[in-house]
């Protein structure tokens with residue numbers, strides 16, 4: 001498995017653990033609304049962690065690994081763009097999750113502006129991954145085989 005896929009998948013597992021922790025807390029709040037009612041403030045952070053941090057990151061990590069390589073040398077297209085994707089996605093997802101959690105206790109315009117930047121980081125990450133993957137997703141021309149008879 002390529003090193004970048006390892007990083008993607010390990011990071012995804014960490015986000016799943018963090019997301020499940022917040023999800024468990026929110027679930028517990030259903031049983032104990034008077035003591036744990038505050039946990040609902042972490043719902044947006046939970047969704048960010050499990051969708052952006054877990055689901056999307058896991059798919060990208062596996063895709064980097066299994067999409068067809070371009071030739072016999074194992075060329076993976078544009079690896080620099082895939083590394084940029086990894087960096088921008090993690091800064092974007094971790095930043096957004098922290099800011100969304102902070103927003104529960106703090107209302108400020110700068111917080112919203114930073115949240116916008118974190119979202120832009122995630123968009124940049126997806127665009128960079130598409131740029132990397134595009135040349136790897138091409139039809140392979142196969143020669144017609146002569147018929148058996």
Ligand code: HEM
Nearest residue numbers: 019020022023024025026027028043046047050051054055
């Ligand atoms: C792993 C353990 C998880 C736990 C304990 C958990 C728990 C929860 C709870 C209690 C809620 C609030 C439900 C409600 O509004 O009544 C919630 C919402 C949500 N969770 Fe999770 N969750 C987990 C994993 C995931 C995963 C893996 C995903 C996505 C792949 C996910 C996506 C969502 C979404 C999108 C919502 C918002 C649903 C809505 O508002 O209608 N969760 N979760």
